[in-house]
Amino acid sequence: MIWNPNKECMPREQLRELQGKRLQKLVAYVYHNVPFYRHKMQEMDLMPEDIRSIDDIVKLPFTTKQDLRDNYPYGLMAAPKSEVVRVHASSGTTGNPTIVGYTRKDLAVWSEVMSRCLSAYGVTREDTFSVSYGYGLFTGGLGAHYGVENLGATVIPASTGNTEKHVRLIRDLHITGIACTPSYALYLAETVDKMGIDKNELSLRIGAFGAEPWTEHMRQEIQERLGLKAYNLYGLSEIMGPGVSCECEEQNGSHIQEDHFYPEIINPETLAPLPYGQQGELVFTTLTKEGMPLLRYRTKDLTSLMPGICPCGRTSVRMTPIMGRSDDMLIIRGINVFPSQVESVILSMKEFEPRYMLVVDRVNNLDTLQVQVEVRRDYFSDDIASMLNLKKLLSDKLKSVLSISADVKLMEPNSIQRSQGKSQRVIDKRTFLTDNE
Structure with a gap:
């Protein structure tokens, strides 16, 4: 189902013309209303009238998260x-929180793009959808909530917490869809098992998962355990929130809502x-945002753009799954390591739960990597030989993928702390030591 065929299936030439007109309007708007951008453009000897088409976007300055923090709270x-009419904010755990303001038009656009995403998953007015992202300053909960309402489906504002009650509601209210983080979806699946409920007792058929990177193996795990079809949902608060891009039923890349968010x-x-097909850092310009529009915002997310029109009929460009973040990449003994690489190996082996932790340290001036991973109950044993064989098997697979050796620590089932929001996957003790020197 396509929510807005006029926009989602617009011919590419017509779309680029629309993007160009919106970019011209945006640049003039921020030049006259945001001193930060006016000064940036003046330093570059750039005036709004120098932007004549979407191709001129490369002339504009980049924006970074640090720029948002330096202009805290309302400078941008x-x-x-x-x-x-509304303000959202990041957690601010590494500095000032990033504050994002929305006008009524911004909220209407947000509801529109989320409705497009939900429709792409097959959600209709007949569905009952549980929004299990956190509500509050985090954009996930309210962003998905208003998208479900705008589409006309029934929304259950479950948020996170009290998971057993949530499972009962999923069963008793015949909830057919859920939006949450992939890690919370797995926690839900564990709770379903713990409560002795068969997945066939549930009516779930659609899951919209985002807010953290996840792998194809993790998708298969969630689908198998909850009996639904799992779709990727992408967004970030600085640009809008969830709904910036989403998969369709083809599940071959995520469609970017290009008439509102221009990707590079x-x-x-x-x-x-970089050209289509080449992996690099994703950059967005908010073509229609009024409250806090951003020029060429560097997301730090690593992905690529896919050429060609999707069989679903949508003409918008698609992005491949996020491989990781340029600022989350670990450099261990000179080798680039992404947590998603470790996750892919773990989830490819039936012996392990999709629960792991990476602990990076420095011993005698040498970087070390420990991979803690839960063994499934059916494979966990007091037999030392079998555990050593399993440890070696995982160690060998990790080394073939990462090109470095990792110390594997096998953990008992349910021993790694669960998260009902975004999961913490990495503890880098090297940073902790440096901060205290």
Whole structure:
């Protein structure tokens, strides 16, 4: 089902013309309303009238998360405060939180793009959808909530917490869809098993999962254990929230809502634009946002853009799954390591739960990597020989993928702490030591 065929199936030439007009309007808007961008453009000897088409976007300055923090709280707002009807914010665990303001039009656009995503998954007015992202300053809960309501389906604002009650509601209210993090979906599956409920007692058929990277193996795990079809949902609060891109029923890349968010891929080191198909850092420009529009925002997410029109009929460009973040990449003994690589290996082996933790340390001036992973109950044993064989099997597979050796620590079932929000996968003790020197 396509929610807005006029926009989602627009011919590419027509779409680029629309993007160009919206970019021209946006640049003039921020130049006159945001001192930060006006100064940036003046330093580059750039005026709004120099932007004549979407191809001119490469002339514009980049924006980073640090820019948002340096202009905390309202320095990047373009709309007057009287027009801002909602504010969301990041956690601010590594500095000032990033504050994002929305006008009524922004909220309408947000509901629109989320409705597009839900429709792409096959959600209709007949569905009952549980929104199990956190509500509050985090954009996930309210973003998905208003998308479900805008589409006309029934929304259950479950949020996180009290998971056993949530499972009963999923069963008793015949909830057919759920939006949450992939890790919380697995926690739900564990709770279903613990409560002795068969997945066939549930009516779940659609899952919209995002807010953290996940792998194809993790998708298969969630689908098998909850009996639904799992779709990727992508967004970030600085740009809008969930709904920036989403998979369709083809599940071959995520469609970007290009009439509102213009994507680029750049080399994160040289900042040079990269062509379709080449992996790099994802950059977004908010073409229609009023509250806090951003020019060429560097997401730090590593992906690529897929050429060609999708069989579903949508003409918008698609992005491949996020491999990781350029700022989350671990450099261990000179080797680039992404947590998603470790996860792919773990989830490819039937002996392990999709629960793991990476602990990076430095011993005698040498980086070390420990991979803690839960063994499934059916495979956990007091037989030392069998556990040593399992440990060696995982160690060998990890070394073939990562090109470095890792110390594997096999954990008992349910011993790694669960998260009802975004999961913490990495503890880097090297940073902790450096901060205290």
